[in-house]
Every structure is written in C-alpha cells, then in structure tokens.
Amino acid sequence: NLDNLLSRFIEIYTPSYMRVFIARSDPALNYGLLSATLMAKIALSKICRINKNFNIPLYPIIGAGCLPFRGHNNPRNFEKFASEYRGVTTVTIQSAFRYDYPENEVINAVEWYNSNLGRYEASILDKHEEDIMLSSIILGKLSPAYRESVEKTVDVVNMLSRRIPARRARRLHIGLFGYSRRLGGKNLPRAIPFTAVFYSLGMPPEFIGLRALEQLSEEEYSLLREYYRSLVHDLSEAGKYIAWDNLNILAEKPPEVNEVFGEEFLQGFIPKYLEDLETASSMLGIKLGPRNVTERRYENEVNNLLISLIEGEVESIKRELENAALMRRSIG
Template sequence: MRKIPRTMSTQHPDNAKVPDWSKGEIIEGDDEVVEAYYSYLNLKIHEVMWDAEGKDVDTHVVRKLLSNYSEYFREKIIGEDIFLTYRLPNPKIEGAERKVFAETMESIPIAYDLAKEFYKGEKIPVFEVILPFTTSPEEIISVSKYYEKAVSGEEDIELYDGIYVRDLVGEMYPKSIEVIPLIEDKDSMFRVRDIVTGYFKVIRPKYMRVFLARSDPAMNYGMIPAIFMAKYALSTLYSIKNETGLDIFPIIGVGSLPMRGHLNPINYRNALEEYDGVYTFTIQSAFKYDYDEPIVKDAISKINEYTVKEPRIFTNNEEEILKKIVEGYVSTYQPIIESLAPAINYIALNLPRRRARKLHISLFGYARSTGKVTLPRAISFVGSLYSLGIPPEIIGLSSLSRLSEEEWNFLRENYKKMEIDLRESAKFINPDALDRIKDIWNLDEWVTWKIKQDLDFLENNLGIPIGGSDYESKKHVLLSSLALLACKEKREEELREYIREMAILRKSLG
C-alpha cells in the first residue's frame, strides 16, 4: 500500500500576513513553486495540492521542482515519499476552464517523462487529481475514463499509414489516474454513498480518497450544518468501508477560523478530535504564514503523527435527527445571509488579495423567486463578516432553541468542541455593529432582530459572553467600528487598512 498523506498544503488565500519569500503581497507564478518546496522541506507537509481551478495554471511545476531543487528531490521522491496532487477545474460547471482541464490532464504524462529522466527509473510523480463540485459518480468516472481514453489512450491513434502517436511522442504513462471527488454541497454530502459506490462499481479502485469541503458548506448553510454534513459523510464512508472492504481515506478542507474548520497551530488538537475518521487535513495559508514558524512546524508534526480514530457511525434514526438539525438551521441562516449580501460583497472588494486568482463568485446555496444571491468565495465571505463585527459562526444559532431534548442531546454529543469554537468567534463580536450596518445598507428590521436573537441565544442559552477580554479582540472590535465609519463616509483606503489590521489580529483573512 502506498503512503497516504496526513497533511496537504493548499493555495487557499486566507493568510493575513505575507511570507518572507514572496516577491510581493500576492503569491503567484514561480512563488507558488517556491511555496511547494517550502511546504515539503521546512514544514514537512506530506502533500501539495496544485490548484488549476480559477487561475492560470503552471503545468510545468514538476520540471521546476526537479530542476530548481534537485538535491532535495533526489532524496524525497515525488509520488512515493511526498505527493503533488492536481486540483482540476470541473468542466461541467466552469465552462470557460474546460481546456484548462484538458491541458492539466495532458501534463501528467509529461511529468512522468521528466521524473523518469530525473530518477533514472520508473517513477510516477502525479497520479491523482481532485475534481471540485462533484455531485455524481458519473462525473468522476468521466474524469478517469477521459484520462485513459483521451490522454494515455491517444498513443494508439494512427496518424498515417501505420504511424501512431506513440511513434512520434513516445508511450504515455501512467496508463490511468486516481480521481478524488471533492464534495461541496448539502445534497451531494447526503448522497456520498451513491457517489462513492457508483465510482467503485465501475472503476474498482484498490482504495479511495474522498475530499469533504468544510468552508463552502459553512458559507452556504451555516457552521453547524457544515460540521454535521461532514460527520454524516464520514459516518457513511466508514460504513461503506466496513461493508465492501474498500479502504477509504477521507480528506477534509479546513481553514484557521472556526467557520472554516478551526484548524490552526493553536487549536489543532481540538480539530483533530472533532473530525474523527479524517485521514488528511488541509494546511492552508493562514496556518502556514500567520503564526510563528516553530509552532507551525510542531503542529504539523503532531498532525502527521496523530492516530486516526474511527468516527461514530450513525443509526438511521440518528441520521434523521442530524438532517432535521441541519434543515432547521439552514432555514434560519440563509435568509439572513441573503439580506446581508450587499454589505458582505462591499467589504469583500476591499479585502487584501493574497493570490493571483480569476474572479470567482459563489452562487449562494439559496434562491428566492426574486433571483439568485451571489456572494464572494468562502474566505472573503468570512473575512467580510468578521470585519463587519458579526462573525458568521453565530448567525442562525437561535434555530437551536427549537430543538427537542433528543435533538439537543444529539447536537451536544456530536459537536464536541462547540463551546470552544463559539467562544473563539464571540470574542470578535461588535455589539454596536448591527445598528450601523442597518443604517449604511438599509437592512430590514427583521434581519437585525434575528441576529440579536442569535446573540441572545449565545449569551443566555449557551453561556458564552459577547466580546473578549484580551487586547487583540478588544482592538478588533474598535477597528470594526472604524471600518463601518469608513464605509459610511466612503473612505475606502482607510477601510482597507482597518480590514488588514483586523485580519492580522485574528491570524487569518477569513
């Protein structure tokens, strides 16, 4: 059995600070190659996700790594000791990126040829790809078959009179690749059994890695639903493993702040304990660059060594309770976010950019008959609400007041670190923010009333105080008031500086 990575470095632009080795405030181009090497060498991260989604992808990354850092990569073999995994654009959703999908797939045999020459032997540096927005088994089956038939299979195309493609460019290796579904929406999380078993029946892999999103579900449905959707999926994946004998190694995409998973160098133990069953954790940019390097390295070492524990496998009745909690929360959360969209989008435009990315707007997971609400991607979404003084973790909490005793007990038993997550978020609440936001963006009265209900539930039902006692959280609250004043007065340069300072204080952009 190959080595399965425990940590995966990603290019998520959630860092407030800029690393010393970056040529500028935006990490782009060859700096991302440097970052990959830094992640392997300095941080001892097992795997790097090379993102071809939403940017101009550098398909020559293997060539650059092997040529620029040859001494290191002669000792650490890509594809055996450390790993490079491509995240593709989903051609069914991102129509303009379809040819990028094809270009990225075509680069895999090129990487093989480079590695064969470098290592003087048969080495496969890239053999896995991640497909975002996976909603059905057919999508990942299609990716697998596309590679087999349109990439490695093209060697059998006859060009002319007995001359084949392989005669011109050589044979194509590897002959097949492994596809990791990245599951991001509620319906697909609840259909994870169909996605995994459907792929298994056709492709018959020896094992599977399944990637569970945590940020986009939190943005679309609320933090607590996102956590329970992930736990539902983990329960289901381990059930499939027990039923079929198929080894499944779940990946979870977590960021530093509670809304996005609360995996950072300070809270990593709690995150590991919260997500039993997860084999690979993403190490995003805020984790890597917003904390002192010694504690970053120590935390990554501990994650790499952590013994994976099996998750709780839910009964049918427990699954129904879980879904009821999720749906009840979503019905409270989504209308509030929809109403806050103008404020969120305005602040998002003033957040500092940390990666060279094409404009990528998320379709909010809720549509009214009046039209569809668009929001920024999850990092900007979270950063905007923190900057406004309303951490998104608290929105929708009052829905929990409607839970039965059985449902409440299930919630407390299965969201083990709820109090820790909410206490961390509550430190950054600005009690004066709501009235100011209402004034600036003409919010309906019911929106501020609903959020005040959430705050009341936080304090009076959960016993978690609003606002922090430490210097950083108090300063953050003051800066959010100044940011709102700057919004009102249209002083965008000052607004951007306040936003940047707040991000540094909370050690994550969003």
C-alpha cells in the same frame, strides 16, 4: 447520496483504495456553521461504514480554514480539530495556517498531524440518527434560519467583499465539481471574503441562525451536542470578536448608516443576529465580546472600520481591513 455514489464506484471500478474529499468552507457559507459541521460528520460516518462493508481503504481529506466558521483548523487548535473530525486522514493546510502564526507553532502542528491523523475512526451514525440530523436538524431548522438571515445581507456582503484584500490567485471551483454560491437569486462571494466581511464588521458569521437551537427537540439538541463536541469552544473563540459598539450603531439605524447598509440589512438581518447572540449566551453560556486588552484593541480596529465605511474614507477602510485581518490571524 455519498454512500450510493461511493458504493457504485467501488462496484464498477474495484479500486485498491480511495481518497475522498470533504469540503468544509463552502457548506458553511451555504448552510451555516452548525449544519456544515454536522454534514461533515454524516459524510465521515458514511465513509467509515463503506470502508467496513467493502473492506477497501478509504482515506478522507478535509479542507478547512483557520476561523471556526470555516473549520477552525489552525496551529493553536489542531488537536481539538482532529478530535472533532475523527476519521480524517489528511488535512489541507491553508494560507493563514502557514503564514499568520509563528513558524514553530506551524511546524509543531504539522508534525503532530503527520504522527496522529488517521488513528481514530469516525463515529458511525445509525440510520435514525442520520435521518434526524439531516432532515430535521439541518434541513428542517438550522439551515432555514441561517439562510433567512443571510438573504438579507447579500447586497452588503457583495459590496464589502470587493474591498477585502486578495492574498493569492487560485483556480476557481467551476463546472461539474463547482459549488453553488447563490442565495435568494443573488450570487455570494467565496467563503473567505464572505467570512472576512462579517468578522470585519464585528459580527462573526458563526452565530448566524443560531436562534434555531431553541426550536430543537430534546432528542435533536442532544444529538447536536453529541456529534458537535467543540460547539461551545468554537463559538467561544468566535465570540471574542463580537463588537458591541458596531452592533449598537447598526441597530440604531441613523440616516448615514442606512444610506450605506440599506434597510434590508439593518431591519432584516441585525435584529435576527441579535436574537442569535442572545441564544448563544442564554443556551450555551457563550461570553460575547472582548475579554482582554488585545481583544479590545481588535474591537477598536473594527469600530474604526465601520466609521470609515460610513464616512467613505477609502484609504482608511483598506488599512483597517488589513489590520483587523492580521490581528485575528486570518482574512476570513
């Protein structure tokens, strides 16, 4: 309905220009990485079309985090990010971008954004492409697979999200412009702690529901790859944070693990997540797991964290959560 809402607003109020905000984190939480990216592309396409039809400047803003799940906007990926989200004229710079990277890299990225954002138009989807992308790919296949998996994790995510360190106070999205964070009748935390939980367990959420790629027709898959240009790059970045030892422990389901994580998570989510990883590897050639000594050190940290969770070592959990977040340069 974005095009209808904007068109009607312009007809009634005839503004000289408009700034339109596109959320990127909460759609990922609700629908998964691939769906959130494609929905942003649909929004940018509609905004570009309305811009041309009404001859009124529209300036899209996008809010994205540093990790791929929340948009992959960071000082080491800014050019790819800008290329992926063509048509955006303003990018929000979030906390991890500002404070978890070297100052010179942050300054360089911001200066580049100030000089280059808005230079390129968004790709405009035709009606057929838009219908396939929204009705068949997102709502028909990708989102259902993602939500099927996440429904099995809600209790574990809520339990662990309370342990995620808070870095700042912020006003909540509530009321008319609020986002729904309910799944299977249960509340989910915000996108940052949600993402942090999965990364801290060595299971980046970018891969959740990816098994649905195998259900796509040739036309659907081609459309996905055409409009999500950085798909392999984003998943490759997330893939280095996979902790196979953690997955093996959880897949084996010993009694002490079952006591902490529960059968729904261990039997309902973990096998599906392993399917998702297999799809990423076989269809997209994604290398999963650490590739160098630094990444192995990160894997060791989240291995220790899982053991601390199982053994109930509260102080160790806090320390290891923070260490892992610092090492990946983002809480979530």
